[in-house]
Amino acid sequence: xxxxxxxxxxxxxxxxxxxxxxxxxxxxxxxxxxxxxxxxxxxxxxxxxxxxxxxxxxxxxxxxxxxxxxxxxxxxxxxxxxxxxxxxxxxxxxxxxxxxxxxxxxxxxxxxxxxxxxxxxxxxxxxxxxxxxxxxxxxxxxxxxxxxxxxxxxxxxxxxxxxxxxxxxxxxxxxxxxxxxxxxxxxxxxxxxxxxxxxxxxxxxxxxxxxxxxxxxxxxxxxxxxxxxxxxxxxxxxxxxxxxxxxxxxxxxxxxxxxxxxxxxxxxxxxxxxxxxxxxxxxxxxxxxxxxxxxxxxxxxxxxxxxxxxxxxxxxxxxxxxxxxxxxxxxxxxxxxxxxxxxxxxxxxxxxxxxxxxxxxxxxxxxxxxxxxxxxxxxxxxxxxxxx
Numbered sequence: 001x002x003x004x005x006x007x008x009x010x011x012x013x014x015x016x017x018x019x020x021x022x023x024x025x026x027x028x029x030x031x032x033x034x035x036x037x038x039x040x041x042x043x044x045x046x047x048x049x050x051x052x053x054x055x056x057x058x059x060x061x062x063x064x065x066x067x068x069x070x071x072x073x074x075x076x077x078x079x080x081x082x083x084x085x086x087x088x089x090x091x092x093x094x095x096x097x098x099x100x101x102x103x104x105x106x107x108x109x110x111x112x113x114x115x116x117x118x119x120x121x122x123x124x125x126x127x128x129x130x131x132x133x134x135x136x137x138x139x140x141x142x143x144x145x146x147x148x149x150x151x152x153x154x155x156x157x158x159x160x161x162x163x164x165x166x167x168x169x170x171x172x173x174x175x176x177x178x179x180x181x182x183x184x185x186x187x188x189x190x191x192x193x194x195x196x197x198x199x200x201x202x203x204x205x206x207x208x209x210x211x212x213x214x215x216x217x218x219x220x221x222x223x224x225x226x227x228x229x230x231x232x233x234x235x236x237x238x239x240x241x242x243x244x245x246x247x248x249x250x251x252x253x254x255x256x257x258x259x260x261x262x263x264x265x266x267x268x269x270x271x272x273x274x275x276x277x278x279x280x281x282x283x284x285x286x287x288x289x290x291x292x293x294x295x296x297x298x299x300x301x302x303x304x305x306x307x308x309x310x311x312x313x314x315x316x317x318x319x320x321x322x323x324x325x326x327x328x329x330x331x332x333x334x335x336x337x338x339x340x341x342x343x344x345x346x347x348x349x350x351x352x353x354x355x356x357x358x359x360x361x362x363x364x365x366x367x368x369x370x371x372x373x374x375x376x377x378x379x380x381x382x383x384x385x386x387x388x
Contacts, residue, residue: 037052039051039360045362045369050360050372052359054358054371064311071314072321073318074315074316076318081319084329085280088330089249096225097227101235107203110204110208117211117268119216185258185259192215193263194218195219195221195257195259195291197222197269198270199222199223200228205219205221205243206238209237217242218244219243220246220264222247225247232245251284264291264292265293265296265297267291269298269299272302273333277323278322282343289348292349297379297380300376301376302375303334303335304336306334307371307373308370310334349382350379352380354377356373357372
């Protein structure tokens, strides 16, 4: 055990040196907003379960690339791959029937990383406690106050009721709101609407829905697993006055949502796009973006390239490059920062944040350190150009 600990620390020592130098050059603060637990002393490695903003050595990058190349060298035959796409909902439905709501924990970190999930100017108790006043630098959309319905733009205050011009973002938002009042739909009364795609059994749903009560906000959540949606509806915290859960396959091109286009302020996609075949992801994002209001934001978190979970796959589980199937038939893709940017930019969304979140996860009992890589991004729907 001591040998394993010594080996881990020795291998990570260059990382500690670079991190110490980086923190000194940035005034002791990490350059990215994710996390604040920085490991600068190798003797402290097993004091916590997770360390933030870990940089990899060139040797570690090369070893990860070689490991992924090795476990991808044998791919599942093409004539056997189709079922993992066409029957994906069945594999996930079976997963939820087996594990019910016991597999995943509620995502209490949501408001720390995605304060945009709350109407501008409103903070959850978790956000207040953990972020203090940091949320002041985030807004949705920038300059727009959902409580007063006023738009702050170029130093001017525009009334949200102004509909005679389209030379500022407030007019575009007003048009969005006017267009969606034509046909009744769940949550129509709310001035702030959120959609979570691939909601599973509600590990994001209930932290959000419990926080938006009394806020004139509404949450939609969907999954293509009927079992998962039923578990959400059976949850004691499910409240249809602030939440509407429904079965929906976001890969189905002709499937309609229970709300009109340009009606959403926020779309949340957490560890869901990675489960979709890479050839279909762009189409999914394109369709989702059509439901965002102008100025609305898409929040994304998912697996990053060379995460430990990718490197642990055995030979024969690879479907295509960086896309694998697990033993239970569910699938997972591992993104790069560049791929994420292209994915959302091609859908007409503008980058607000695009981070590669590298962390060191520690098993203190076994004295083992593992590299985790996640992508976290925020992309906003552009406003229509002003008439010339």
